[in-house]
Amino acid sequence: MWKIGDGTQVNICSENWVPGRGPLIYSQDLFVKLNLSKVSMLINHDGHCWRRDLIELVFNPGTTTNILSIPLSMHGGCDVFHWPGTSDGQYTTKEGYSFLRKLLARDEASSSTMLTLAPKFWKKFWASRALPRCKETCWRALSGYLSLKERLFRCRVDVDPSCSFCAAELEEEDHLFLHCPAVKQVWFASQLAVRVDLFSSFIEFWLAAVELDDDDAVATIQSTIYALWEAQNSICFQQREFVVAGVLQRVRSSMEEAIVRDHDRGPMTALPARWKKPAPGTIKCNFDASFHDRGPSGLGMVARNSDGEVMVAACSLPITTLSPLLAEAMSMRWTMQLAINLGFRRIYLEMDHAIQEGRSYLSSIIHDCRLLLSAFDYVSVSIVRRTSNTVADFMARNAETYANLVWVEEVHVAAFHLVISDVMTQLPVRA
Incomplete structure (x- = not known):
C-alpha cells in the first residue's frame, strides 16, 4: 500500500493508502462539490499535518480515525509503496509466504471460529x-x-x-x-x-x-x-x-x-537497573509512549541535569497511531523538538524500546529525528530497561489526564516519588 509523504501521487478513492480493514466511506456529494482527488488536498502543507476539519466533514468517523492515525513527516517527502505487514515496511519472500498462509488458514476455518x-x-x-x-x-x-x-x-x-x-x-x-x-x-x-x-x-x-x-x-x-x-x-x-x-x-x-x-x-526477579545521572554539562532526556490499539497514545518525557534535578517534564496526547514502535518514534521526535525549544544543546536520549528503519511510516519519523540532530552540539541515544525509565513511563501512561502540560524545573506531584527514588539510588552506601 502507499506510504503517504506529500500525497501528490496518491488518488484518494482508487488507491490503497488508508490503514485498517474497513472500507473507505465518505460523503459523495461533498467529495464532488469540493473537487477532491489527491491525498495532498487533505494535508495542510504549512504545518505538515492533516486537515482534520475537512477530513471529519467528508469521511465517516471510522475512516477519519484511520486517516488521522497516519503520521506525517515534518519535511514532507515522496509517496512510496511499502509492505504494511512488517514494522520496517520491507517485503520479503518469507513475509509473503506468511501472509498467504494466514489467508489459507482463514479460508479453511469458518468465520465464526476465527472470530471466537x-x-x-x-x-x-x-x-x-x-x-x-x-x-x-x-x-x-x-x-x-x-x-x-x-x-x-x-x-x-x-x-x-x-x-x-x-x-x-x-x-x-x-x-x-x-x-x-x-x-x-x-x-x-x-x-x-x-x-x-x-x-x-x-x-x-x-x-x-x-x-x-x-x-x-x-x-x-x-x-x-x-x-x-x-x-x-x-x-x-x-x-x-x-x-x-x-x-x-x-x-x-x-x-x-x-x-x-x-x-x-523459582521466582523470577528483574535485574537491578536504575536511572543514572548524565555527565556534567549535559541533560538526560528520558521519553516513552503508551500505546492503545486504535485509541489515543500518550507521550511522556522528563529532562534532568547531572545532579538529578528536573529541568522539565511534559505530557502530550496525540491522535491515534498505528503501532507501539510508531508511538515510540513520535515520542523521540517530540522530545527532541521540546529540547530544542528549551535551548538544550548537549543531551542524552534514553528510551526502553529499539526502533529500526525501513520503508514504513516509522522511517519518516526517524528521518525527521535525523534532521533535528543538527540543532544539537552533542547527542547520545541509548536503550535502557524500563526500570531506568519509570518517570517517563508514568508521564506517558497518564498523558490522557495531564494532556499537553509542561512542568518547568519540577514534575507532577504524583511522579515526585519516582524522581526521588532515582536520585536515592545514586547515593553512596556507607559501611
Missing part, C-alpha cells in the same frame, strides 16, 4: 503451566500448521491421507485429536474424563475448555494433544502400535516434568 479465538482465549492458552513444546504443538494444531497426512496429500505429497490411528477417516485436526475412536478412549480414560462426542470441532472443544477457567485442565489438554501427536509420529516413522495406556502415561510424565521445571526455576 479472541485475545482473551490466547492469554489463557499461553498462561498454562504445560511444557512449552506441548503448548506450541497445540497452537500449531489450532492454527492449521501441523503436517497432517490429509494436508500433505492436498499438497501433492505421496502419502496415504487416512488416519494413522484408525485408517477409517481422513487425518485432519477434528478427527485426529477428537473424533477418532481410539482418541475418544484416551479422552474418556484421562483424568478429565471428557466425552468428546458433545463437540463438533476441535476449536469448539478448545473454547469450552478455556471457558472452564481451570489452568490444570488447560495444561492437561495441551499435554494430551502433544502425546497424541507424538503417538502419530511414532506410528508413521517407527511403525509402533497405538496404546491408550502409553499415551496417558506420556501425559502424566509431561505434567510431572512441568511441575519439576517450575519448582527448579
Whole structure:
C-alpha cells in the first residue's frame, strides 16, 4: 500500500493508502462539490499535518480515525509503496509466504471460529503451566500448521491421507485429536474424563475448555494433544502400535516434568537497573509512549541535569497511531523538538524500546529525528530497561489526564516519588 509523504501521487478513492480493514466511506456529494482527488488536498502543507476539519466533514468517523492515525513527516517527502505487514515496511519472500498462509488458514476455518479465538482465549492458552513444546504443538494444531497426512496429500505429497490411528477417516485436526475412536478412549480414560462426542470441532472443544477457567485442565489438554501427536509420529516413522495406556502415561510424565521445571526455576526477579545521572554539562532526556490499539497514545518525557534535578517534564496526547514502535518514534521526535525549544544543546536520549528503519511510516519519523540532530552540539541515544525509565513511563501512561502540560524545573506531584527514588539510588552506601 502507499506510504503517504506529500500525497501528490496518491488518488484518494482508487488507491490503497488508508490503514485498517474497513472500507473507505465518505460523503459523495461533498467529495464532488469540493473537487477532491489527491491525498495532498487533505494535508495542510504549512504545518505538515492533516486537515482534520475537512477530513471529519467528508469521511465517516471510522475512516477519519484511520486517516488521522497516519503520521506525517515534518519535511514532507515522496509517496512510496511499502509492505504494511512488517514494522520496517520491507517485503520479503518469507513475509509473503506468511501472509498467504494466514489467508489459507482463514479460508479453511469458518468465520465464526476465527472470530471466537479472541485475545482473551490466547492469554489463557499461553498462561498454562504445560511444557512449552506441548503448548506450541497445540497452537500449531489450532492454527492449521501441523503436517497432517490429509494436508500433505492436498499438497501433492505421496502419502496415504487416512488416519494413522484408525485408517477409517481422513487425518485432519477434528478427527485426529477428537473424533477418532481410539482418541475418544484416551479422552474418556484421562483424568478429565471428557466425552468428546458433545463437540463438533476441535476449536469448539478448545473454547469450552478455556471457558472452564481451570489452568490444570488447560495444561492437561495441551499435554494430551502433544502425546497424541507424538503417538502419530511414532506410528508413521517407527511403525509402533497405538496404546491408550502409553499415551496417558506420556501425559502424566509431561505434567510431572512441568511441575519439576517450575519448582527448579523459582521466582523470577528483574535485574537491578536504575536511572543514572548524565555527565556534567549535559541533560538526560528520558521519553516513552503508551500505546492503545486504535485509541489515543500518550507521550511522556522528563529532562534532568547531572545532579538529578528536573529541568522539565511534559505530557502530550496525540491522535491515534498505528503501532507501539510508531508511538515510540513520535515520542523521540517530540522530545527532541521540546529540547530544542528549551535551548538544550548537549543531551542524552534514553528510551526502553529499539526502533529500526525501513520503508514504513516509522522511517519518516526517524528521518525527521535525523534532521533535528543538527540543532544539537552533542547527542547520545541509548536503550535502557524500563526500570531506568519509570518517570517517563508514568508521564506517558497518564498523558490522557495531564494532556499537553509542561512542568518547568519540577514534575507532577504524583511522579515526585519516582524522581526521588532515582536520585536515592545514586547515593553512596556507607559501611
